[in-house]
Amino acid sequence: AAGVIQSPRHLIKEKRETATLKCYPIPRHDTVYWYQQGPGQDPQFLISFYEKMQSDKGSIPDRFSAQQFSDYHSELNMSSLELGDSALYFCASSFYSEAFFGQGTRLTVV
C-alpha cells in the first residue's frame, strides 16, 4: 500500500541557509500535517492543511512557512536556519481516519 513519501530523507544545511522539505500524502488523503521532533524529544505539531488551506497552526516559527498544492503534496520552507532547527521533520496525512506518518526528513544544521 502507498505510504506518505517525504523527501529528502536527509539534509545538511549551514546556518542562515534555507531548506525545503517535501511531503507526498497517501493518495486521496486531503489533510497534511507537519511535525518537528528534536533529539530525544516527542514530536511537536507545526502546521496542517486541509484541502489546500491552512487548517491549524502549532508551534511553528515565523521563519518557517508551508503550503499544500493542488495535487495535495505539501512543502515546508525553512529560512534563516539555526542550529536548533536540527531535528527530524515528519509529515503525516489523513482522510477522516488516523494519521499516517512518513519516514521523516532528518535536517542537520551546521
Add this chain to the structure above:
Amino acid sequence: SQQGEEDPQALSIQEGENATMNCSYKTSINNLQWYRQNSGRGLVHLILIRSNEREKHSGRLRVTLDTSKKSSSLLITASRAADTASYFCATDAGAGGTSYGKLTFGQGTILTVHP
C-alpha cells in the same frame, strides 16, 4: 506544552513477558492514539481509541482508556525482541472536533525486549 506524560520512561523486559505503558493527559480529548518509533525512524500507527471507548484490542496489543482519570495504558502481550522501540501516546483534542492528525504527543516510553 505537553499534553501527555508517559510512564515508565524506560522499560526493559525479557522476551515473552508482557509490557505495560501508561499515558496521562490533561484536557478533554476526541481520541487517543498510540504510535511506535524505531530509533530515529518514522512513526507507525498502532491503535486509535475514541473517547467513548474503554478498551480496544489489536493482535497482541490491548489499549484501555479512562477518561475520568485522563489516562490510557498500552499492553503488549508476549513481547518479542522486535517490539523494541519507543512508544508514544498522542491525543487529539481539537476543539472543533476530531482532526485525527493534529496530535499532542507524550514523551514516550523506550521499550527494550531482551531475547
